[in-house]
Amino acid sequence: MTAISAPAPRRRLLDWRAIPLGVALPLLYVLLVLVLTVFGNFMMPYSPAAQDLYRISAPPSAEHWFGTDDLGRDVLSRLIAGARTAIVGPLVVALTGFIGSSLIGIYAGYSGGTADNAIMRVVDFVIAMPSLLIAIVLVSVLGGGYWLAIAVLSLLNLPGDIRIVRGAALKERNLAYIEAARAIGVPKWRIMYYHILPNIMALQASNFAINVAGSLVALAGLAFLGLGSELGTPEWGSMLADGQALLFSNPAAALAPAGAIILLALSVNLVGDWAYDRYTGR
């Protein structure tokens, strides 16, 4: 089926009707969380720090949809306030992975030889370490904190991405279009970032989604262990940790943040898969 020469100008980027329901719902949820990170302040019913001392550990009611926690704070408001912390960290980790792996991974894969060897041995070394354990130790030794956790996770996450991207670049390097570009005199940096990068964007997009979902769970895990933001900051992981004790008085205090984390991780993955399939034309 090689000789299809129908006039095919640029495809429309996105046709909303072409999105299947199994992708539309996760996509809506991700968009909702993104909207909350920006406009959450105007959408929460109470201040996340305000205490309703008459209703401590109260189950869901008309005033407090998800009930209150052990200090009488509105769970829904804290959930909305926590959206920002929940999503910004994973985005930073994924972005670091995307940029770092694009720069270093393509360079290693395309150059080969000594540079590739040196880079990959460092990568192997970092990958061989149990990253979440290292993160826990490092973050607790250095005194915790949201941005520290993000920085440590970003660095530990990067080598895996580099390895994936290097493999993809290695495969592209042997294709004739790269040879053709070399023959015509296209400089090395341009071949790497103008020719190879667009051809591995599908991989990068799905990898980005996997990174967001993975670090979301990892950061929530660190927060759960008390290694996230400072005490009192609304954060889904620490809310889950605090809510555990209230399982019999207000189960929503634990289940709501847990559900929010799981749903977001799942949604991001589903949307990422779909984007990959679309981009590669499957």
Place this chain on the structure above:
Amino acid sequence: MSGAPSKLLSIRGLVVTHADHAGPRTILSGIDLDVHEGETVGIVGESGSGKSMTAKAVMGLLPPRVTASGSIRFRDRELVGAGEAAMAGLRGPSVSLLMQDPFTMLDPLMVCGEQIVEGLKLATPHASRGELRAEAVRRLAEVGIRDPDIAARYPFQLSGGMRQRVALAAALAANPDLLIADEPSTALDVTTQAEILNLLRSLQQSRGMALLLITHDLRVAFSTCDRVHVFYAGRVLEASPAAALKAEPLHPYGLGLMLSEPVLDHRVQTLSAIPGSVPTPDSVANRCAFAPRCEWRSDICDAARPALREAEAGHATACVRIADIRDAMHDRRESRRSVAATAIAEATTERQLLLRVDGANKQFEGRRGGAPVIALNDVSIAIAQGESVGLVGESGSGKTTLGRCIVGLETLTSGRIDIAGLDASDYGRADQATRRQLRRTAQIVFQDPYSSLNPRHTIGGALGEALAVNGFDRSRIAGRVAELLDLVGLPKAYTSRYPRALSGGERQRVAIARALAVGPRLLVCDEPVSALDVSVQAQILTLLRELRTELGLSYLFITHDLAVVRQIVDRVYVLYRANLVESGPVDQVLDAPSHDYTRRLIGSIPGSTRDHHGEMQ
């Protein structure tokens, strides 16, 4: 054909469609085809004709989301709609399939003997291990592998030809009544191709089995088959005894296909090509599928889909106008006999030398510390300004390596390359200005136009980049891109298109335009037509011929196809296992080869092209 052979396979009104999110797409639209006991039937077609899909439909091996309707009868059993269990029982003892690429067809983790034993078990379920092994060795001998040790080797330890023999023995293990061979020789070298085809012929006769041979090459079909079906855009345009079709094709497409094949024994004045490219079956659903590319088209051709009917006893055609145009088609065949003189540049030293390669050696590191592989051994060639030179050899002969060294994609181990007086032995050591000058003098066109264009860049982007990186004034790039497209016969509108929207021939035109962007004087063409359909090959060869006169280009034409060489080069070098074994004017080398290998190369081309046109009959 023998006395009254009974029908073995009978296909009637076979329709195959592929349904995905973009809606249903027709692949085959109403195929009729019969294979009798002990008969060899050929299916000839270009890519997209649906010939391989026919084989898959018969085998019940259609890919996901592809469905068949109509009727495929094998003896008394209907195969369309038959369950997987019924089909599985049929595959092997009744019908078997030999595929194009022996490397992907064999299990890489299984020794050759075991691959055959798998099939033998179907035929003789109660045989012991020892009996099966002994039989496997016998079967290998049947396909010409006399060394019993081969049974214990893995496929990767064998050459391509040997692998295809093992694959053939495996396909025949369960003694099928019908063997379907899908392009069995295409992936092999010319000399090996002839061996495999001869083997297929002799096995078909000694076993008395029926053979359905699928090929894109009319010469292969004529040399092997009793009857031939010509497929085009998912339907049969012509069905005839091979000899009758060879003597006189009765459909303009059959004629076009025949004339598109480069003639081996003389140079023709004009290469005849079929304009355009193969349409999708759906775009030509209710008319003659070939009409859009046919020079004898009239309104009647677009009125309805022509049925296949007999124009002569046993020779059926789907051309409704055959009675009117038969004489014109005959004249067209005759006109092909005119011989064009080949411009022979005897003394290249008298003309200005453009390329000179002196004592070129190239070694590649052996795999895992093994002995180094010698790709070029003391090879010297020269090309004069405006001369077209062929470099002929089979895969592994070093011909591609030499071409790559000339344009700086590889570096010689030792030896010297001079291009227009500049030292091109090592592009890496040359200074920036020299390197740029070399690139402006020598450029390369690659074999596979499907992978040589970046799928994420537009055509205009690809051409513009070639200009920009070579210091072309940015404000004039758009104009020059349009010029380049015009030069290779493509409309300006293609600037904003992506490669996937182009056919193979169009992509190769873009690749040529990119190579020409910097205005080179020498074009290294590495098998530039071998990945293209026959009808399109001639278009590209014609383009290259025209460009040569228009721009005064020199060519280094790297190919395995001697007919192509005859049509396009003045002088030829023959490479054999890294060594230059023969060189000289093209007519001299092809008509009176002095080296044994060249003789073998010429001898292994299926049929001579001359008897295509009935002159020998």
